Amino acid sequence: QVQLQESGPGLVKPSQTLSLTCTVSGGSIGSGSYFYNWIRQPAGKGLEWIGRIYTSGNTNYNPSLDGRVTISMDTSENQFSLKLYSVTAADTAVYYCVRDRDSWGQGTLVTVSS
């Protein structure tokens, strides 16, 4: 059974870059046909899809984030990563990494504050 685990700083200053990594165990991210997603959830609010990377390396991003997002993968480390640039307080949320729809990480809280 595949497992995902997010890691990265819990506090980021405004205007800086939020960087998170998702480590996948129980399956190789370089094989199969899967989408690896980043999804976030502000406290007390709903879910927002940030973007995804396919097994082939192709990416899609949510245009609501105004081009501030990059998602990449490192098959040698079996990880995929999120970079969100020029963050503001509105980017404070729990960030989840997800394979397709059924395999979720536990989520990691990222707070944007000086």
Next chain:
Amino acid sequence: EIVLTQSPGTLSLSPGERATLSCRASQSVSGTYFAWYQQKPGQAPRLLVQGVSSRATGIPDRFSGSGSGTDFILTISRLEPEDFAVYYCHQYGRSPLTFGGGTKVEIK
């Protein structure tokens, strides 16, 4: 972007009752790329149904999904105590992927 509108916002029911949750899309959802999730406080969402009506692994058969086009329904035939939670609908057929705002099922 496909906007998903869930109703009602809150559903107050008793254990054993039937729950009917609705999700309306602003435009037709591609194919059968529609899912439902359950989320409890402090937990990641759990996939219940995908492909409109296919239950995910380990999901009891009291959960069922139906619908097509722009109108989708999640039915919980008889509420168990562990079913009181927030439910989200989700379309994954067209980018950007989108979620509904959620329906909270609370104990009456």
